[in-house]
Amino acid sequence: MLSSCWSDNSKVSAPDPPHSSSAETTLLPYKHGHSSESMLQTTEEIKVLVELVVPVMVTTFFDFFPGFMSIVLAGNMNSPYALHYVNAATFSIMLLTFTSTAIGLGLASALDTLCSQACGAKRCDKIGVYFQTGVIVLSANLILVFATSWHAEGLLKGLGQDEDVARLSASFSRWMLPGIPFLYVYELTRKALQAQNILTPLVVIAVAGNVVSIVVGYALAYHTSVGFIGIAIGKSVGNMVLPLLLVPYFMWRPNHLRQWWISPWNFKAATRYLGIFLRLGIPGMLMNAMEMWGLETLSILSGLLPENVVAVAAHSVCEHPR
Secondary structure (H helix, E strand, O other): OHHHHHHHHHOOOOOOOOOOHHHHHHHHHHHHHHHHHHHHHHHHHHHHHHHHHHHHHHHHHHHHHHHHHHHHHHHOOOOOOHHHHHHHHHHHHHHHHHHHHHHHHHHOOHHHHHHHHHHHOOOOHHHHHHHHHHHHHHHHHHHHHHHHHHOHHHHHHHOOOOHHHHHHHHHHHHHHHHHHHHHHHHHHHHHHHHHOOOOHHHHHHHHHHHHHHHHHHHHHHHHOOOOOHHHHHHHHHHHHHHHHHHHHHHHHOOHHHHOOOOOOOOHHHHHHOHHHHHHHHHHHHHHHHHHHHHHHHHHHHHOOOOOHHHHHHHHHHHHOOO
8 A cells, every 4th residue: 555655656746836827726726625624624513512512511500509509598598597507508518519529429420431432432331331330339439428427517516617507517418318329320320321422301300400409498498397407308309300300211212221221230240340430530539529629628717717607608608609
């Protein structure tokens, strides 16, 4: 092949002089056509990128929106302890950010690489194995999440926070725990679907989960005797709804599940990929954690100020809209 290329080149005549009519009639139109083609290609690439990025941006926004709304609902309660409620919600979300969001969802980022590789290699069945590996890893992380949330009162007191706020925060954290396993299942499924360019249903489900979280939290906190804890219950119910809404979707579009799901559970195959899952997931977890921990640590520092209840409330209002 190489020799034929050289033999073809040897037959090419010498180029025309720079100012010849041949150069003016062949090079300029070619340059103009090449530029138009390049511009068209760039426009098409931008269009494809926007179609991929916007759904991911929307779903990511709705990942954090329930935490912000929990603080808004707590701060608007008609109670003399409204500031304490804001602080308790802030610290509860902080603890979950430390363990559930930063660590758990950070580890799940390994699926971004693994599932994309499997999809690119036309081995969608591997996505199901990676999904099961993710279930094992995130199930182990649930131990840390439950231990931290269950002992939130002692941890916050040890960090110098107000005793009443620590007590309320512990109750709030415990009522948010039931929704965490559902959140993990949804996150793993979302990674598997995103790798296959299935994005629109995830946006719809994210919006629906947020609506359920806000409506249930508002109804329980403002219109029942449950009070402040109703906001945490609403957040748990919102997390539970996320994977449950995938069930009717997969019934409607069974191919979107059948093409990657493996049944029955293959524990041996799933454990085989624990090493690569952790090698990819731990760096993602650390990047995620450094960003989130840096912001959430400011909540703890605010709680050490003289007017700590007011300071934490003011900080939470400034921080969470970001």
